[in-house]
Amino acid sequence: MSPRPQLSIVMPVLNESTEIVAALAALAPLRESGAEVIVVDGGSSDGTRAAAWPLADRVLEASCGRARQMNAGAAEAHGRTLLFLHADTRLPPHAPALVERALAGHSWGRFDVAIAGRSAWLPVIATSMNLRSRLTGIATGDQAIFVTRAAFKAAGGFPEQPLMEDIELSKRLKRLGPPACLRARVATSGRRWDRHGVWRTILLMWRLRFDYWRGVPPARLVLRYHAES
DSSP states (O other): OOOOOSEEEEEEESSOTTTHHHHHHTTHHHHHTTOEEEEEESOOSSSHHHHHGGGSSEEEEOOSSHHHHHHHHHHHOOOSEEEEOOTTEEOOTTHHHHHHHHTTTOSEEEEEEEEESSOTTHHHHHHHHHHHHHHHOOOOGGGOOEEEHHHHHHTTSSOOOSSOHHHHHHHHHHTTOOOEEEEEEEEEEOHHHHHHOHHHHHHHHHHHHHHHHTTOOHHHHHHHHHHHO
């Protein structure tokens, strides 16, 4: 019987055929050292699943929705620690060791983020995201949230809502303790900002977060997100 992995990396995907091979190839050294990689597809129509099969330990299918997909991956994972990673995000060197060290004193955490893209404002945005996260104890999915299996279960997993699932999970996990805010940076794609414009994207996200804070249901927010992005 294979030893139980320390770390399970769960990657939710939807029509990521242009990213998935590079994303999983970047994780190959981690798999070789014992990490488990689980891809959870939400109904791709572009060949994402077929491209992922040779490069992951498992490729699952789940109902579309990042929260549902990540919960499905977590339910099938064998690792003592779960790390949730977007397909357009790359982990820093020695990420498993950094996570293991961080969880010696915390039950969950996240990395700082760097954003790769055309706009000169993206480093400023990344710095702002990292600072805000440190001040609030709230992590976003772009920051590669990691958590012990026990804490994830105690928090009830990701809430199965169509938007802000990462913020809501952070709120739940904060009740168990503060996050480990690692200064090592994941590198995430700035494709959203490049495609829709930096200031338009920032203003949209600020409005959505403010409305979520004042109680607007995520089902309404996601309609606005798709209409304006």
